[in-house]
Amino acid sequence: MTAPLSVIAERGKATPRRFTKILLNLLGVLLAMLWAFPVYWMVNSSLLPSTVLERKTPTLLPFGGSFKNFTSVLSSGTFLNSLGLSLAIALITVTCCLIFAFLAALAISRFRFKGRKSFVLAVLFIQMLPAEGMFIAQYKLMGSIGLLNSVIGVSIVYIAAVVPFTIWMLRGFVAGIPADLEEAAMVDGLSRTQAFLRITFPLLAPGLVASGVYAFLQAWNEFTVALVLLDTSHRTLPLWLRGFIQESANRAINWGEVMAASTLVAIPVIIFFMFVQGRMTSGMVSGAVKG
Structure with a gap:
């Protein structure tokens, strides 16, 4: 048919x-x-030795490779110290940024107060300031209160730099959740705090994760502020990697060790993304259409 x-x-x-x-x-x-x-x-x-990497023909597969470069990098003893310093700074920055930005975004989205619009404009204006223009002021300020070469000093500067954009990110998520949900829960007998914690806060999880990822990456990869505020005895991983390359430059550069060092710096970020990737994706998409 x-x-x-x-x-x-x-x-x-x-x-x-x-x-x-x-x-x-x-x-x-x-x-x-x-x-x-x-x-x-x-x-x-x-995974390849320098003799292989220096050939004119590139080697696309690590046949005959080993972990010798990683062993050489880790045996220097400075990597673990820098790793601990970077982790401490990143965790402090993420925690404080999420707390401050969350409270500020909640106030902007849920309450109408005098100076609200001016505060929002100030947040946007701060993002326009070039970070390099504040290096001298930041150095003198941290030096005057005795926080140079310290985790707390670097964390304070990172938090001040990351909080404005984090507020702007979280504002969209908070504004996208109707206040009627909390009011309905309050009618059922919950207090305002209980309604917020049980109803609204779980819905904000994707936004908090997305904002936390942004804060973590900024704190983990930042180079120039750490270079200004820290000396050679206190180095975050980006500074450690720069120092490692400079030490290699004093002799024939071992590119295998340089790549191994770069891989070690990237591993904590990969592990972090493995834990938050599901929430991060939904958070990024939600933030694009809410607010």
């Missing part, structure tokens, strides 16, 4: 559509591979 002309026409339209979808999927895979290749090249190079 011959199929109706309408069905045949619909099948004809579906074929180009399916072909376009396949092409877009292949393009997405290609872009993902291009994005991931530098990471793969770093890890691959960290």
Whole structure:
């Protein structure tokens, strides 16, 4: 039995559509591979000896590789100290930023008070200030209160730099949750605090995770402020990596060790993303359409 002309026409339209979808999927895979290749090249190079890396022909697979470069880097003894310093600064920064930004975003979104619009504009204005223009003032301030070369001093500066944008991120999430939910819970007998903690706060989890990721990355990767406020005896991981490369420059640079050091710096970030990736994705998407 011959199929109706309408069905045949619909099948004809579906074929180009399916072909376009396949092409877009292949393009997405290609872009993902291009994005991931530098990471793969770093890890691959960290497993190969310098004699192999210095050849004109690149080696794309780590056949015959070993963890010797990682052992050499870790045996220096300075990596673990820098790792502990970076973790302490990042955790303090993330915790304080989330607390301050959450309270500020809650006040902006839920309450109408005098100076509210001026506060929001001030938050945006602070984001426009170049960080380099405040280095001298930050150095003198930290020196005057005895917080140079300290975890607390660097954390304070990081928090001040990250909080404004974190407030702006969380504001959209808080504004996207109707206050009617809390009022309905209060009608059922909950206090305002109980209604907020049981109803509103769980809905803000994606926003808190997304904001925490932003604060963590800023604190983990920041270089210039740490370079100004810390001396050579106190180095975060970006400063440690720079110092490691400079030490290698005094002799023939061992690129295998440099790549191994770079991989070690990236591992904590990868572990962090493995724990928060689900919440982070939903948080980023929600923040794009709320507020």
